[in-house]
Amino acid sequence: MRRRTIIRRASVGLFATALALGIIVGCGMNETSAALGPEPASLGVLSARESNEAVTGGAQLWAQNCNRCHNYRAPASLSDQQWKIVLHHMRVRANLTAKEHREILRFLQAAN
Amino acid sequence: MDSKRTHTLIVVAALAAVVSGAAAQEAPKAPVSRAEYEKLRREVDDLKAQLATRPTIQPDQGVQPTRDALEETRMRLDALESLTADFKTSDSGFLMAGFASAGYTDSEDENSTFSAGFSPVFLWQFNDRLLFEAELEFGLESVDGEGETEVELEYANGSYLLNDYITVGAGKFLTPFGMFGERLHPTWINKLPNMPFPYMHHGGIAPMTSLGAFVRGGIPLGEAKGNYSLYISNGPSLETEGHHPGTLSFENFDDANDNKALGGRIGFLPISSLELGYSFQFADVDASTFDQDVDSFIQGFDVSYVREYDAIRGVIDVRFEWVFSDVDDAVFFDEDHGEFFTFDNTRHGGYAQLAYRPTQVDIDFVKNLEVVGRYDWLDVGSGVPDDDKERWAIGLNYWLTNSSVIKLSYQQTDVDNQDETGAFLAQFAIGF
Numbered sequence: 001m002r003r004r005t006i007i008r009r010a011s012v013g014l015f016a017t018a019l020a021l022g023i024i025v026g027c028g029m030n031e032t033s034a035a036l037g038p039e040p041a042s043l044g045v046l047s048a049r050e051s052n053e054a055v056t057g058g059a060q061l062w063a064q065n066c067n068r069c070h071n072y073r074a075p076a077s078l079s080d081q082q083w084k085i086v087l088h089h090m091r092v093r094a095n096l097t098a099k100e101h102r103e104i105l106r107f108l109q110a111a112n
Numbered sequence: 113m114d115s116k117r118t119h120t121l122i123v124v125a126a127l128a129a130v131v132s133g134a135a136a137q138e139a140p141k142a143p144v145s146r147a148e149y150e151k152l153r154r155e156v157d158d159l160k161a162q163l164a165t166r167p168t169i170q171p172d173q174g175v176q177p178t179r180d181a182l183e184e185t186r187m188r189l190d191a192l193e194s195l196t197a198d199f200k201t202s203d204s205g206f207l208m209a210g211f212a213s214a215g216y217t218d219s220e221d222e223n224s225t226f227s228a229g230f231s232p233v234f235l236w237q238f239n240d241r242l243l244f245e246a247e248l249e250f251g252l253e254s255v256d257g258e259g260e261t262e263v264e265l266e267y268a269n270g271s272y273l274l275n276d277y278i279t280v281g282a283g284k285f286l287t288p289f290g291m292f293g294e295r296l297h298p299t300w301i302n303k304l305p306n307m308p309f310p311y312m313h314h315g316g317i318a319p320m321t322s323l324g325a326f327v328r329g330g331i332p333l334g335e336a337k338g339n340y341s342l343y344i345s346n347g348p349s350l351e352t353e354g355h356h357p358g359t360l361s362f363e364n365f366d367d368a369n370d371n372k373a374l375g376g377r378i379g380f381l382p383i384s385s386l387e388l389g390y391s392f393q394f395a396d397v398d399a400s401t402f403d404q405d406v407d408s409f410i411q412g413f414d415v416s417y418v419r420e421y422d423a424i425r426g427v428i429d430v431r432f433e434w435v436f437s438d439v440d441d442a443v444f445f446d447e448d449h450g451e452f453f454t455f456d457n458t459r460h461g462g463y464a465q466l467a468y469r470p471t472q473v474d475i476d477f478v479k480n481l482e483v484v485g486r487y488d489w490l491d492v493g494s495g496v497p498d499d500d501k502e503r504w505a506i507g508l509n510y511w512l513t514n515s516s517v518i519k520l521s522y523q524q525t526d527v528d529n530q531d532e533t534g535a536f537l538a539q540f541a542i543g544f
Contacts, residue, residue, distance in 0.1 A: 015325070069296065070300070072514060084205065085205050088273075092279055095341065
């Protein structure tokens with residue numbers, strides 16, 4: 001077998017193994033099953049105090065994360081729906097944690 | 113006290129009141145007749161009977177069934193909501209973002225020129241987990257004196273949030289290698305009008321975009337934080353002719369020799385303002401012209417530190433990146449001299465950049481100013497038919513908004529065996 005083929009198979013194999021391992025381990029230690037943390041339905045029953053805390057936490061996470069690569073973008077510059085899309089984009093681009101994604105989004109949607 | 117007794121008492125008390133009231137009123141008249149007495153007794157008996165047939169209610173018994181019913185309704189609602197979640201139109205959304213720029217370069221060794229670029233970004237969020245992103249890059253290029261508009265599909269990929277820690281995706285994506293390509297290259301983010309040497313389109317050594325699949329995510333590590341990106345893509349091909357023989361071309365869209373590249377980056381943030389990254393890409397190279405077995409191994413190290421300091425009343429932004437590329441020796445053909453040649457194909461390059469913006473100064477004009485300094489370099493192994501180069505640049509930026517900026521810079525470039533050249537650059541960039 002040619003060396004090239006071996007290397008190709010090895011890389012594909014390694015990538016697939018890493019993915020499989022990641023999925024197994026990741027699903028095992030998932031804090032919550034939903035991508036955005038708590039199930040959307042349970043967001044509705046957060047007490048006022050809980051959601052205030054989330055917004056405060058979100059403000060801090062926003063301050064810590066959203067100027068690491070570029071200037072802060074003004075919360076008022078986008079609508080709730082637009083922030084939802086942008087935060088998803090940034091979650092992927094900046095490898096944000098699920099908690100950062102969830103809480104920063106809640107903060108921006110409250111602050112815009 | 114149970115409710116049955118309460119009811120009885122109330123009724124008896126009411127009756128007593130009625131009877132005594134009646135008695136009081138009729139006191140002056142004759143005492144109650146037999147008929148009246150019988151009538152009243154019957155009424156009391158009727159009332160007692162009515163009370164006895166009423167279901168007895170325990171205090172908790174009334175609440176519990178209501179709670180159960182509420183719980184069941186809630187569960188049904190949850191189930192319904194999760195069923196419809198994937199079909200809700202309000203969940204999917206489209207957003208157009210991107211950036212545009214206009215520039216001017218006046219260099220000692222070339223004609224001064226204007227330039228322009230436009231890079232729309234399209235984002236479709238299908239649901240909470242699925243996102244599609246695409247960027248088109250429109251640029252202007254002069255080919256043999258003819259003006260041409262260049263259009264490139266910079267990236268187009270879909271990604272899926274598998275769980276809290278894993279996102280998978282495929283398509284053409286900005287390569288998660290190092291820092292500049294994936295995070296800093298948009299003109300509204302880059303603090304200078306041009307790109308550092310390791311990331312240049314021609315002669316650069318770091319991959320900017322890849323065609324393949326990726327896995328990535330962020331992981332909380334207590335107070336600290338980690339993140340990872342891993343990708344597999346069409347492998348690079350080797351430039352065997354042209355100005356930069358031996359460099360890798362990462363734009364290998366049909367993967368001519370079936371080679372694949374495996375790469376990734378691990379990032380670590382001990383505190384939120386500091387990130388350290390290590391990147392690698394291992395690939396079998398397509399050196400199609402001579403059917404040679406050539407491997408390449410590229411590594412990168414990056415540091416970024418962004419923090420606001422009260423003492424200096426502003427934000428400090430420090431970036432450092434170093435890329436090392438090692439490509440197996442290959443045989444090249446020199447058409448001018450009609451002979452074969454080879455060389456030790458190692459290169460490394462990087463940049464160090466420092467920027468300061470006095471965000472806490474009360475004067476608006478000053479607050480929007482930013483000074484930047486950058487040193488970048490690219491060194492090639494001895495015998496590589498390319499020259500070492502280094503460059504100093506200083507810049508002054510004026511931020512019109514958070515994502516629109518006017519940049520002015522002066523740079524001094526030193527290429528081995530050539531005179532030093534200075535250049536003045538100006539750029540207007542906007543992110544939307």
